[in-house]
Amino acid sequence: MLIVYKLLLDFWYITSIGGIFLGYSEPVFDIIKLIEAMVITSLAAYLFPRHWNTPSSFYYSILALAVIIPMVVLYTWIDCSRLYLYIVALAFVIIGIIRKLKRFRIPIAVNVYRIVLSTLTVCTLTALIWVIYATKANFIIDLTDTYKYRIEYRTSLEIGLWGYLITWVGKVFIPLFISIALLRKNKLTLIVLVAVAVSYFSLTTHKYLLVIGLFPLLLYALHKYSDPVIKSLYLLTSTLTFLYIVFLLFESYWIPALAVQRPILKPALLNFIYYDFFSTHGFVYYSNSVFSWLVEPPYDKSPPFLIGEYFKNDLETRSNTGFLGTGYAHFGLIGVIAFAVIIGLILRILDSVSHGMPVWFVIAITFGPFSSMLIAADLLSAIFTHGVLISLILIWAIRPNIMNYCNRYPVLRNYAF
Secondary structure, eight states, rough: OOOHHHHHHHHHHIIITTTSSOOOOOOOOHHHHHHHEEEEEEEEHHHHHOOOOSSSHHHHHHIIIIIIHHHHHHHHHHHOOOHHHHHHHHHHHHHHHHTOOOOOOOOOOSOHHHHHHHHHHHHEEEEEEHHHHHTTOOOOGGGGGGHHHHHHHHHHHHHHHHHHHHIIIIIIIIHHHHHHHHHTHHHHHHHHHHHHHHHHHHHHHHHHHHHHHHHHHHHHHHHTTOOHHHHHHHHHHHHHHHHHHHHHOOTTHHIIIIIIIIIIIIIHHHHHHHHHHHHHHHOOOOTTTGGGGGGGOSSSOOHHHHHHHHHHHOTTTTOOOOOOHHHHHHHHHHHHHHHHHHHHHHHHHHHHHHSOHHHHHHHHHHHHHHHHHTTSSSSHHHHHSHHHHHHHHHHHHHHHHHOOOOOOOOHGGGGOO
């Protein structure tokens, strides 16, 4: 199924993306690159988890589907660095090895469940009030207006601690509340929380917050199947096939743009662009962060704005990517390997701190920050700003209560994949 997924992306690229969208050149056939691509794809298929029995197995699958295979597809058809792709493949193997190491022994937290939920409720309400005030209660319905309003409200929504809180609420707190409502089968609370998630997206104009907020519902539905991994792959490949048929019928390039180019191939392309830029312009060495006092910044902009200008010739555009691109930006090929080791350790910590909890529940809470870490954010930024650290702390804090609840209702144990 993973090979079928790769071939479908190849077909999309050849017929409707290459030479059409910015940054994607006309496809060029090279038998050597095709063989290399199939070898790496086969390696990814061999390492691909057969079961999502731990949170790390799910995120390792996401890394393969959203980053590794799309990078292999681009390497097949356009001029990309062979060395960089091989280092990326090595990083994928390293993460796979580290995530299977023996679990860390992490002490059980005292029961602070009610304190945690009360605190998160206050934080969520505070963030909602601030967003409503900062945006003048301007709920965006037309998705084509999102970027216009995002630029208009960016300063108000990202200023100081509000930037952290607004992101944590959307990526961690709301999904946590929705997951608890699903676990306890509280339908009224669930309806209210889904409405809050939709409103939060409409106010902030960040479409990914809507996906993250509603993702627990999909996970909850998937847990009912005995083999969610293969069901998910069937769903993914069937959707790509169906959307191509729709594309043939309507001939609208919004379909490949929104279905394939933006969510699947764009992060992979940005990884290669990060490599192209920083391999010739010099590395950043985290001089754009809190470590700026140690290293003199070689650039007057952060890497996302540098790449935005380099890629789109737009001074206001941020082109973010995950740890593979930013790892190279900071420390070169060594940075890619070092970041892979850290990612592997974080995934191992996630498995350890959530041991005994329903796996779908843990994934629902951590999906926002962890998917950002793998696909769309610098490592340090993902850990602190995007909520990786806070999600780990919250899981550790609520674990005793969730485990006790599952013990009282043994059927909930089946909710784990």
